Amino acid sequence: MTTIPSTQKKTSAGRWLLACTLMSTVSTGLLIASGDETGQIQLQTDTAAFFGPGTQPNTDYLEFKPLLSSTNCTYCHSDFNMETAPYDTWVVSMMGQSARDPVWHAALSIANQDATNGGETCIRCHAPR
Numbered sequence: 005m006t007t008i009p010s011t012q013k014k015t016s017a018g019r020w021l022l023a024c025t026l027m028s029t030v031s032t033g034l035l036i037a038s039g040d041e042t043g044q045i046q047l048q049t050d051t052a053a054f055f056g057p058g059t060q061p062n063t064d065y066l067e068f069k070p071l072l073s074s075t076n077c078t079y080c081h082s083d084f085n086m087e088t089a090p091y092d093t094w095v096v097s098m099m100g101q102s103a104r105d106p107v108w109h110a111a112l113s114i115a116n117q118d119a120t121n122g123g124e125t126c127i128r129c130h131a132p133r
Contacts, residue, residue: 047120049119049121054121054124054125074091074095077090112126
């Protein structure tokens with residue numbers, strides 16, 4: 005039976021550790037190089053991917069339509085039943101007040117970083133004018 009000298013064991017372990025460190029560094033570098041500086045790859049999308057039912061934003065950019073306040077929604081969506089009127093419950097909710105919330109702004113930034121125009125849908129309800 006042959007025995008391996010202890011110096012050879014240390015050398016093999018050192019080579020193995022060096023190889024693992026090198027592979028880890030190379031793979032991390034490749035991940036960072038494949039995306040932006042944070043290593044994140046953004047999904048390429050457009051606003052059509054986030055299309056939802058209901059009133060759509062103005063698509064005719066040549067036609068001037070002023071931005072209206074959310075109080076204009078009250079004409080059709082308020083004052084008929086306090087428990088179920090959409091505007092009355094929305095305006096006092098977290099969703100209605102979210103345009104003031106820094107956490108919501110952070111979530112919107114993350115949505116836009118993850119997918120181009122990802123926050124388009126969020127803004128329509130969370131921050132109407």
